[in-house]
Amino acid sequence: MRNLIFDGSCLTGINISKNQPAPVGHDIACLLLDYTAILRSSKELESGQIIPADAIEAFFAGYRLVGPNDSSVQFLPYAKILGSLVNVPQRRNDRSKTNQKTLKRLRPIARVAFT
DSSP, X not given: OTTEEEOSSOEEEOOXXXXXXXXXXXXXXXXXXHHHHHXXXXXXXXXXXXXXXXXXXXXXXXXXXXXXXXXXXXXXHHHHHHHHHHTSOSSGGGOOHHHHHHHHHHHHHHHHHTO
């Protein structure tokens, strides 16, 4: 979400990173997972879901480079949530405040996504 610029009426996304090439689905996964973790509740998800259906529909109503059925868009949110959780230290005393926040936001989503 740090790559978004909002001027009050128009939202623009930027991504300047030639050092880390990745499918566009990676950026979409990061954006939609952040959106879900920060602004939505895991109670809005159906079993196996990471991103609420209405959020996917709204995003792709205005995004045309790839669609919601693109394989990277379908797969990468699951890899992103696992990658984020695996980087949090197991011992509570070893976790930073950011690690704690990550767990608080992502655990409920992961429980629904991987059931």
